[in-house]
Amino acid sequence: xxxxxxxxxxxxxxxxxxKTTIALRLVEELxxxxxxxxxxxxxxxxxxxxxxxxxxxxxxxEHIRRIGYLAKLLSRNGVIVVVAAISPYREVxxxxxxxxxxFIEVFVNAPLEVCEARDVKGLYKxxxxxxxxxxxxxxxxxxxxxxxDVEVRTDIAEVEACVALILESFISKM
Amino acid sequence: xxxxxxxxxxxxxxxxxxKTTIALRLVEELxxxxxxxxxxxxxxxxxxxxxxxxxxxxxxxEHIRRIGYLAKLLSRNGVIVVVAAISPYREVxxxxxxxxxxFIEVFVNAPLEVCEARDVKGLYKxxxxxxxxxxxxxxxxxxxxxxxDVEVRTDIAEVEACVALILESFISKM
Numbered sequence: 001x002x003x004x005x006x007x008x009x010x011x012x013x014x015x016x017x018x019k020t021t022i023a024l025r026l027v028e029e030l031x032x033x034x035x036x037x038x039x040x041x042x043x044x045x046x047x048x049x050x051x052x053x054x055x056x057x058x059x060x061x062e063h064i065r066r067i068g069y070l071a072k073l074l075s076r077n078g079v080i081v082v083v084a085a086i087s088p089y090r091e092v093x094x095x096x097x098x099x100x101x102x103f104i105e106v107f108v109n110a111p112l113e114v115c116e117a118r119d120v121k122g123l124y125k126x127x128x129x130x131x132x133x134x135x136x137x138x139x140x141x142x143x144x145x146x147x148x149d150v151e152v153r154t155d156i157a158e159v160e161a162c163v164a165l166i167l168e169s170f171i172s173k174m
Numbered sequence: 175x176x177x178x179x180x181x182x183x184x185x186x187x188x189x190x191x192x193k194t195t196i197a198l199r200l201v202e203e204l205x206x207x208x209x210x211x212x213x214x215x216x217x218x219x220x221x222x223x224x225x226x227x228x229x230x231x232x233x234x235x236e237h238i239r240r241i242g243y244l245a246k247l248l249s250r251n252g253v254i255v256v257v258a259a260i261s262p263y264r265e266v267x268x269x270x271x272x273x274x275x276x277f278i279e280v281f282v283n284a285p286l287e288v289c290e291a292r293d294v295k296g297l298y299k300x301x302x303x304x305x306x307x308x309x310x311x312x313x314x315x316x317x318x319x320x321x322x323d324v325e326v327r328t329d330i331a332e333v334e335a336c337v338a339l340i341l342e343s344f345i346s347k348m
Contacts, residue, residue: 036251036252038247038251048240048243049223049240049243052226066222066223069222069223070244070247073212073244073247073248074247074248074251074253077210077212077248077251077252077253078210078251078252078253079248079251079252079253
């Protein structure tokens, strides 16, 4: 028996762009095909590894490196890892990408004003009021991917169409 | 396709007891059988997750929880995880054990004086001189497992015999 090939599908984008929604549907579709699939959600990983890290650039980068390490461990053992994390900084995204094989970068994109109007978790409101500091898109930068493997525009396309696009890219790269 | 069953083989014991030596041989044997196998070494995980944690009881417990989280993620995806970590505190070992399925606790045991005489990394010398603080067995406690799945006595048995004993227990529990 040879372990199957793993991969990492990394969803980057600002809060409210639709990363989690898409990630959950992706996981569902991939599991249907019998793959071992793991979802790594940025917020969950933060919780699992304790409250040491904040939202400074340095801490955000460390957070992304941790997710990258997890994704690498899992994917090299045949797991397909779906990551949903804002991951706002290009350099550390590229660092993580370079650390493993079979990495697919997905830019989950919607204009800030659309994401802010959705404001599912009420976070933008709290960021605008100054209650939340270092909030990506409001008081912290988001560096868009320059050459993602896939870009999905969640303000234009339906979730299912976005998922289909990502799966297509995934299959073509495997 | 259904993902294969994963498991965690957790080696606990003081520095110099032989955890790493046994872990490396275990990994080799398990890979021969075609399993996806991952070694999680306590020192390596410390490095991968940054230098935030020290050697206080609280930090050691957090460190063990992190390794436990990694082992859980991997094993539930069909990977056999071999952990080599001092993991001196019984309570957090049991907590980790209770958090996942297919967990085998291995007590890698040799008397302190034997481990100290070996002193492969020169750590006991540094602990006795007071250069290293909170050193398990010298200035920090080690709480032996009360009911490990396997105990191997590395001062009495050869490495190969220890490995065989662990594999036997592993196979009988799977």
